[in-house]
Amino acid sequence: PTCLFLLKGYGPTCSPATWSTRIKKYTFGKAKSSTRSNLLKTRITRMRKQFLASSDQNSIEKFIEENNFEKFRTKQILEWLFKKRTADPQKMANIPKKLRDALAENFICSSSSIEKIFEAPDGTKKILIKLGDGKLIEAVIIPSHDRITFCLSTQVGCPVQCRFCASGKNGLERNLKSGEILEEYLLCCEAAGQTPDNIVFMGIGEGLLNFENLSVALLALVDPQRFALAPRRITVSTSGWTKGILELAKLGK
Secondary structure, rough: OOOOOOEEHHHHOOOOHHHHHHHHHHHOOOHHHHHHHHHHHHHHHHHHHHEHHHHOOOHHHHHHHHHHOOHHHHHHHHHHHHOOOOOOOHOOOOHHHHHHHHHHEEEEEEEEEEEEEEOOOOOOOEEEEOOOOOEEEEEEEOOOOOOOOEEEOOEEEOOOOOOHHHHOOOEEEEOHHHHHHHHHHHHHHHHOOOOOOEEEOOOOOHHHHHHHHHHHHHHHHHHHOOOOOHHHEEEEOOOOOOHHHHHHHHOOO
């Protein structure tokens, strides 16, 4: 099938045999025990609560109905999420405190935060983001004369360990959840003061090795009823994970 998400490949600077061994170690669950433990905790957390940033109209409508709030509150929450670009209920000034508190109790809301921003003379901003468990990732806002690009991360660390890249120096710690990827996007919107013209998934991690979460985030970003970005404006970088490339193509976007 045709895939409008652009792919950009960077082959690792190690031998194919070494690269394959690293990927298999990650794929078949032979990574260090702390990684397996973190992945288990991630699954448990996901079962308990949904990220507000990754919610859609159906999930918000269901929440509103089950908690006996007025139906028009759904539209207000969606406008805050996708038009005003915030997943923090306390910033949703036109909804009552009871509803804001209920959102905070029933969803994972703004679990990530900006720890520090480093700005270069040309206006490029490197953003250090602290996740809910204290792990750190980086995103970059890249301006040019007529457009702005967000460079986003998909993992904490990286299992591929390309020689030219510092991201994989300590291996993979864990995958980002889809909601964390979307929170990363929202934090970049906040720091830039606008939505991007382009997104490149070329930050920390091999995104296609976190395809389950990356694909959910991608579909939310291009959903016309949600973040409404054009698929052709999104680039997914890869070190060459063929299975992931084929899975990406199946999205049909």
